[in-house]
Structure formats: C-alpha cells, structure tokens
Amino acid sequence: xxxxxxxxxxxxxxxxxxxxxxFGDEPVRKQAGKVVMFKLHGExxxxxxxxxxxxxxxxxVLIPLAVWLAKKESLAQRLAAGEIGIVLxxxxxxxxxxxxxxxxxxxxxxxxxxxxxxxxxxFTLGNLLRTRYGFKNELRAVGxxxxxxxxxxxxxxxxxxxxxxxxxxxxAIASLNDFTQPYQGASNDVPVWRRLDRxxx
Amino acid sequence: MxxxxxxxxxxxxxxxxxxxxxxxxxxxxxxxxxxxxxxxLQNGLYIQRLAPMLRIAVPYGLLSSKQLHKLGDxxxxxxxxxxxxxxxxNLQLNWPKLEDVPDIxxxxxxxEMHAIQTSGNCIRNITTDQFAxxxxxxxxxxxxxxxxxxxxxxxxxxFALLPRKFKIAVSGTKDDRxxxxxHDIGMEFFKNENExxxxxxxxxxxxxxxxxxxxxxxxxLEWQHALSYCEAIIRIYNIHGRRDNSYKARIKILVKxxxxxxxxxxxEAEWAHLKDGPLTITQAEFDRVSTYFEPMPYETLPANEAxxxxxxxxxxxxAAWVKRCVHAHKIPGYRALTLSLKTHGEAPGDATSAQMHxxxxxxxxxxxxxxxxxHEQNLxxxxxxxSDLFSVWExxxxxxxxxxxxxxxxxxxxxxxxxxCSLANAKSIPIAQSIQAQFDDLDYLHDIGDIEINISGCMxxxxxxxxxxxxxxxxxxxxxxxxxxxxxxKQGNDASLGxxxxxxxxxxxxxxxxxxxxxxYVQERTPEERFIDTVRRIGMDPFKNHVYLENxxxxx
Numbered sequence: 001x002x003x004x005x006x007x008x009x010x011x012x013x014x015x016x017x018x019x020x021x022x023f024g025d026e027p028v029r030k031q032a033g034k035v036v037m038f039k040l041h042g043e044x045x046x047x048x049x050x051x052x053x054x055x056x057x058x059x060x061v062l063i064p065l066a067v068w069l070a071k072k073e074s075l076a077q078r079l080a081a082g083e084i085g086i087v088l089x090x091x092x093x094x095x096x097x098x099x100x101x102x103x104x105x106x107x108x109x110x111x112x113x114x115x116x117x118x119x120x121x122x123f124t125l126g127n128l129l130r131t132r133y134g135f136k137n138e139l140r141a142v143g144x145x146x147x148x149x150x151x152x153x154x155x156x157x158x159x160x161x162x163x164x165x166x167x168x169x170x171x172a173i174a175s176l177n178d179f180t181q182p183y184q185g186a187s188n189d190v191p192v193w194r195r196l197d198r199x200x201x
Numbered sequence: 202m203x204x205x206x207x208x209x210x211x212x213x214x215x216x217x218x219x220x221x222x223x224x225x226x227x228x229x230x231x232x233x234x235x236x237x238x239x240x241x242l243q244n245g246l247y248i249q250r251l252a253p254m255l256r257i258a259v260p261y262g263l264l265s266s267k268q269l270h271k272l273g274d275x276x277x278x279x280x281x282x283x284x285x286x287x288x289x290x291n292l293q294l295n296w297p298k299l300e301d302v303p304d305i306x307x308x309x310x311x312x313e314m315h316a317i318q319t320s321g322n323c324i325r326n327i328t329t330d331q332f333a334x335x336x337x338x339x340x341x342x343x344x345x346x347x348x349x350x351x352x353x354x355x356x357x358x359x360f361a362l363l364p365r366k367f368k369i370a371v372s373g374t375k376d377d378r379x380x381x382x383x384h385d386i387g388m389e390f391f392k393n394e395n396e397x398x399x400x401x402x403x404x405x406x407x408x409x410x411x412x413x414x415x416x417x418x419x420x421x422l423e424w425q426h427a428l429s430y431c432e433a434i435i436r437i438y439n440i441h442g443r444r445d446n447s448y449k450a451r452i453k454i455l456v457k458x459x460x461x462x463x464x465x466x467x468x469e470a471e472w473a474h475l476k477d478g479p480l481t482i483t484q485a486e487f488d489r490v491s492t493y494f495e496p497m498p499y500e501t502l503p504a505n506e507a508x509x510x511x512x513x514x515x516x517x518x519x520a521a522w523v524k525r526c527v528h529a530h531k532i533p534g535y536r537a538l539t540l541s542l543k544t545h546g547e548a549p550g551d552a553t554s555a556q557m558h559x560x561x562x563x564x565x566x567x568x569x570x571x572x573x574x575x576h577e578q579n580l581x582x583x584x585x586x587x588s589d590l591f592s593v594w595e596x597x598x599x600x601x602x603x604x605x606x607x608x609x610x611x612x613x614x615x616x617x618x619x620x621x622c623s624l625a626n627a628k629s630i631p632i633a634q635s636i637q638a639q640f641d642d643l644d645y646l647h648d649i650g651d652i653e654i655n656i657s658g659c660m661x662x663x664x665x666x667x668x669x670x671x672x673x674x675x676x677x678x679x680x681x682x683x684x685x686x687x688x689x690x691k692q693g694n695d696a697s698l699g700x701x702x703x704x705x706x707x708x709x710x711x712x713x714x715x716x717x718x719x720x721x722y723v724q725e726r727t728p729e730e731r732f733i734d735t736v737r738r739i740g741m742d743p744f745k746n747h748v749y750l751e752n753x754x755x756x757x
Binding site: 117118119120121123124125127132146148149151152153154155156167168175178179180181182183184185186190191192193194198199201 | 206207208211212215216219223231232236239240322352353355356357358359360361362363436439440444474479480483485486489
C-alpha cells in the first residue's frame with residue numbers, strides 16, 4: 001500500500017487516483033524518427049479506447065490530463081465542487097495543462113507521475129508550476145517515488161509525496177532534511193549567496 | 202584555491218551521511234540494484250569488470266598538497282597503492298570495496314573533497330585550462346567562475362536526473378586548452394571592445410558514439426548571466442531530451458534533431474523568464490569567490506637566472522625536460538611545469554601513492570602547496586621559480602615523474618580500457634604501452650615533435666580519440682579485440698574530428714601502423730609542420746596508402 005507524506009507527516013490520502021483500464025494491446029508508443037514532437041519519443045500514451053472506458057468514481061479523484069480533456073464537459077460540476085485533481089505525465093506538455101484550465105488554482109491537487117525513478121522531468125514541471133504558472137495548492141509526486149528523490153522534489157515545489165508500495169514512508173520523512181543549507185535557490189528560495197552573508201562565515 | 206566555509210563543509214558531510222544510509226539500505230536489500238544504480242553513480246561509484254571504480258572529484262583540476270597526500274593515503278589503505286588521473290581531471294580508484302566507499306568519502310570530506318556527481322546523468326565536474334591564472338595568453342582567470350558554476354550545479358534540485366550526463370567546461374584564453382567545443386556547454390570568456398567581460402557560449406558538443414563539435418548559441422553573453430543561461434539550456438534539455446535511448450540522450454542529439462536555430466529560440470524564450478532574476482551573479486558574489494584565487498605571493502625576480510642557464514647549457518637531459526615539460530608563466534622568473542604520468546611502460550595517467558606524496562611535497566616546497574591535474578592526464582606545478590627548476594627536476598626524475606615527453610608521441614591520452622572498464626570493447630593500456638615501446642628513443646621522439654595520440658577502449662570515447670591527431674578506438678568483432686585508426690582530429694580553437702583511415706587492426710599490428718603513419722609524416726613534412734599540419738595539407742590518402750598497401754612507395 002502506497003503511503004502519502006504531506007508536508008512533513010504521514011497523511012491520510014483522500015484522493016482516489018483514476019487509472020484508465022488496460023486492454024492488453026497497449027502501450028502505444030510514438031515511433032522514434034523524424035517526429036516534430038521530440039519529447040514524445042517512446043513514451044506511453046493512453047489510447048482513445050482506454051480513455052472512453054475510464055470510469056470515474058464519486059468523491060475526490062485524481063484523473064489523467066488526457067481523460068480530463070476528453071470528458072471535461074461532464075466533469076465541470078465536480079471541478080467546481082473541488083473534487084477534481086489532475087495527473088500530469090512527465091512527457092505531457094505543461095502548456096496543455098495550463099491552457100486546459102481558466103484558473104489553475106481551481107485544482108486542489110496537481111500530481112506529476114513518473115514511471116521510473118531516473119526520470120527527472122518532474123523536477124522541472126514542479127518548478128514551472130510554482131514559479132511560472134502560480135500554482136498554489138497541493139503539488140504531489142506520484143509513481144516511482146521513494147525517499148531518495150524527496151529532498152529534490154521538495155526544492156522543486158512539491159509538498160506531498162506518494163511513497164511507492166513496499167517502502168517505509170515514516171523513515172522517508174527524514175530525507176526531507178538531508179541538507180541544511182543548499183547552494184541553489186528553489187521555487188520558494190533564493191541562491192545561498194542571496195540567502196545569507198557568506199563573507200561572515 | 203577555494204576553501205570550504207561552513208556551508209560547503211556541511212553539505213559534503215551531509216552527503217556522506219546520506220550515502221552511508223543509502224549503502225546500508227542497498228546492502229540490506231531495501232534498495233534494488235536498479236534503484237541503487239543512479240544513487241551510487243552520482244556518488245562516483247561504478248561497478249566495473251573486476252571491482253567497483255570510485256571516481257573522486259578534482260574540481261577544475263585544482264588540488265592542494267594536503268589533498269594529494271590524502272589521496273595517496275586512501276589509495277594505499279583502500280586500493281592497490283595507486284590511482285588513475287582521468288581526462289576529466291579527476292582521480293579514479295580501481296579497486297575499492299563497495300562497502301568501504303562511505304568511509305572513503307568521509308576521509309575525503311576531511312580535506313574538502315568528495316565524489317559528488319562524478320558520474321551519472323547529472324552535471325559533472327566543471328573543467329578548465331590547467332594553466333588557469335598563470336598562462337601568459339590568459340584574458341580572464343576562469344577559476345572563480347568555475348567555482349560559482351560548481352556550487353550552482355552541486356545538488357541542483359531540478360537537474361538531479363537528466364536524460365544523460367552533462368559536461369561543462371570554461372576557458373579564458375586565446376588558445377583554448379579546455380576543449381570547450383567538445384562539451385555539452387562550453388563557456389569561452391573574453392573581453393569585448395569595451396573591455397567588458399563576455400562569454401561565447403557553445404552548446405551540443407561531445408564525443409562518444411556520435412562525435413559532434415559544439416555550436417555557438419550565444420556570441421557575447423554578459424558574465425552576470427552565466428548561470429541563468431545555463432539553467433535555461435539545461436531546462437529545455439531536461440524536458441525535451443530523449444530518454445528512450447541512452448545513445449541518443451545527450452544534448453548534442455537534441456540540438457541536431459531540432460536544429461540550432463530552433464533550439465536557440467526555445468532557450469531564449471526560457472531565458473527571458475530567468476534573465477535578471479535571482480540567478481544573476483552579483484559583483485559581490487563574484488568578488489567573494491575571486492578572493493580565493495588571488496595571485497600567489499610572488500617574489501619580484503629577474504626574467505633570467507644564471508644557474509638555470511648554466512644547467513640548461515651543460516645538462517642535455519635537463520634541457521630536454523625543460524623543452525617539453527616547462528611552460529611560460531605570466532610572472533617574470535616563474536615557470537609552470539608538467540610532471541609526466543606517461544612513463545614509458547606504465548599505464549598513462551597512473552600514479553602510485555608514493556608518487557602522489559612526492560608530488561605533494563614538491564608542491565609544498567616549490568609551488569605554494571598547490572598543483573593541477575590536466576585533461577591530458579599529467580600533473581602540473583604552476584608556480585615554480587626558475588632557480589628551483591633544476592632541483593625539482595632532480596627530485597621528480599628520481600620518482601619517475603620527469604619523462605621529457607609532454608606533447609610528444611608517447612604522451613598518450615588513454616582511458617582505463619578493457620583491463621578495468623566493463624563498458625570497454627578492447628584493452629587500451631597495452632596498446633599505449635606497445636606504442637611507447639616502439640618509440641622509446643627520445644631523440645627520435647623530439648624529431649617527430651608535437652603530436653597527440655588518443656586511445657579509447659570503446660565508442661564512449663573517454664580517451665577522446667576523435668580529437669587525437671592519431672585516434673585509436675577499440676572495437677569488438679566476434680569476441681576479438683580490434684582497433685580502428687583515425688587521423689586528423691585536433692583539440693583547441695581549430696578543433697576537428699578525425700577520419701577513419703580504413704579497416705581495423707589487431708593489437709599486434711598497432712605499433713607498426715603508428716610507425717607507418719609517422720614515416721609518411723617524416724617524409725612529407727615541411728620544416729615547420731607538425732603531424733597534424735601535414736595531415737591537413739596532404740590529406741588522408743598518402744597515409745592510407747602506406748598503411749594498407751604493402752610495397753607502395755611513399756610519393757612525394
């Protein structure tokens with residue numbers, strides 16, 4: 001069972017993540033080659049068949065951006081009621097998410113999904129959501145998430161982390177404090193030389 | 202050189218603690234092999250053919266004597282009493298135990314050293330000219346900027362897991378010695394017509410499987426924006442670089458795929474958001490870091506020195522060494538010198554613990570307690586008085602560090618190759634040794650003159666074979682080791698990539714192949730020509746013909 005860290009504590013997860021059903025004929029991969037959308041090389045995308053077959057339960061749900069785009073008319077009420085959060089996959093253009101909502105902060109949660117630990121695009125996406133697009137609500141890291149990414153995720157604007165199944169989330173919290181005084185700025189911080197007077201150290 | 206303050210020291214100490222716990226979790230089965238891999242790589246640890254390999258960072262090649270003593274001690278205690286200086290100006294240990302690495306890192310931290318980001322898909326060690334701060338042709342001492350970039354790139358949260366490794370080089374000389382064109386980002390500092398410090402920014406260079414020289418993305422960037430511009434470039438790369446195929450994941454492939462104009466447009470659009478923001482380097486921060494790189498307390502000395510001139514005139518061995526290993530210095534009466542780690546018959550770049558201690562002592566006695574590592578895999582004492590050169594030479598010679606072959610054929614740049622590296626297709630060190638044996642006559646070497654031979658054991662190109670005047674690449678053909686030879690590569694401002702001369706050779710054939718290439722050069726050269734000049738003038742064919750066609754006369 002995946003466990004959620006919110007802020008610096010274990011928290012109850014009140015959101016249900018909606019995952020489109022699998023038919024066994026996935027994944028669809030964009031072919032490598034002369035494709036203008038360079039970023040889509042080799043990435044898995046949901047098929048129309050999967051999106052059509054996705055059932056959205058009652059209550060607070062985290063749904064893939066592709067599902068939202070296909071079903072937004074029927075979900076508008078639930079968005080207004082604060083029941084919709086969006087899951088962005090790392091290969092999806094952030095502009096697509098930003099353009100899909102008149103007010104990004106109408107979403108109580110945005111989750112960024114990484115398929116594998118080594119995919120560091122979530123850091124850039126988190127940073128941009130905070131610094132460029134002014135997203136103020138919960139920013140959640142989901143997918144192949146374990147304690148070894150937490151410090152970087154936190155510095156990139158994330159404030160909740162769904163630790164993958166089988167890993168100890170209690171212990172993972174300590175990693176949020178791995179480094180006391182980082183060199184860099186962050187989504188809510190400035191570089192160390194602007195943070196304090198190093199000539200006095 | 203740079204000294205850690207409380208912040209630097211705390212970061213490195215915290216990193217040791219973090220990695221100690223990660224190693225514990227790996228050994229306890231709490232981290233899988235696949236999960237531990239990116240973690241150990243970013244702490245310098247490879248799993249090699251025979252044992253792990255630990256790559257210790259030497260930021261922009263600068264070391265203190267105290268640090269080198271510590272490296273010598275570590276090589277003795279945790280390894281087989283030697284280390285290997287690499288083409289990234291780092292030090293590699295070939296035989297540490299995985300479970301000892303946290304202890305090694307803890308010892309390194311006591312002398313302000315670490316192995317952070319020496320491997321893995323992140324921003325690697327920043328490299329620069331080994332003569333930074335002392336070179337007469339220097340327009341700008343790049344070390345303070347290298348340190349500022351080092352700090353910015355260390356544990357950069359957004360760029361912790363890039364598509365592939367990312368290498369940055371800085372230089373501030375007319376004659377580029379930092380090979381900025383073969384880096385993911387190369388920053389060439391210069392002064393414009395108004396004497397303002399600017400940067401020519403190169404992007405998308407790199408060797409490896411697909412060697413490409415960099416392209417200029419900004420002709421004249423104000424120095425204050427060095428970090429924000431790098432951040433814009435790497436952000437575009439992090440999002441758009443390929444992650445499906447590691448051979449196509451370097452930034453050079455992205456730049457080629459979308460074209461420099463489109464790439465530049467994306468970078469500039471991103472940079473518009475970052476420019477003049479918190480990443481703008483302030484004069485105060487630049488000055489603070491620069492205080493660590495102020496000139497050494499040089500004595501006022503005459504340009505000439507009688508005892509030096511006497512030794513030079515009376516001792517041909519000393520004179521030969523001075524000719525090859527001693528370099529001009531911007532302060533009168535001082536010289537920089539190279540201690541050769543290319544002793545014939547030894548693995549290029551290797552130094553024993555005893556040699557490290559000797560070099561550290563020499564640095565203390567004669568060069569303000571500092572030294573440098575060059576990307577040609579030698580050690581440099583940068584600030585030696587003319588009057589001390591003879592003493593240094595005698596001591597270096599006794600320790601096997603005074604082979605007068607710098608820049609000559611036997612000063613071979615070579616990766617560890619198949620003897621150690623699990624990526625290699627073929628051995629590289631024995632090839633270097635057999636070539637050194639073929640050309641063991643010093644007079645002949647001096648007659649051949651300036652030439653660079655680079656050997657890589659596989660297409661990952663750690664030996665930079667593409668930019669060797671003669672480049673040798675190990676290839677694997679059905680379980681046997683073969684070597685592909687190229688000529689015409691060159692590093693520097695007029696960099697070029699070599700062309701393959703034809704089918705590959707067995708290891709046994711290599712010394713005679715190099716001999717034949719040299720024979721053509723010696724026959725064809727004009728008096729002032731170096732090997733590379735002759736290749737560029739007459740082209741490949743005469744070389745190719747002589748190597749492949751037996752009994753063919755070399756035409757004039």
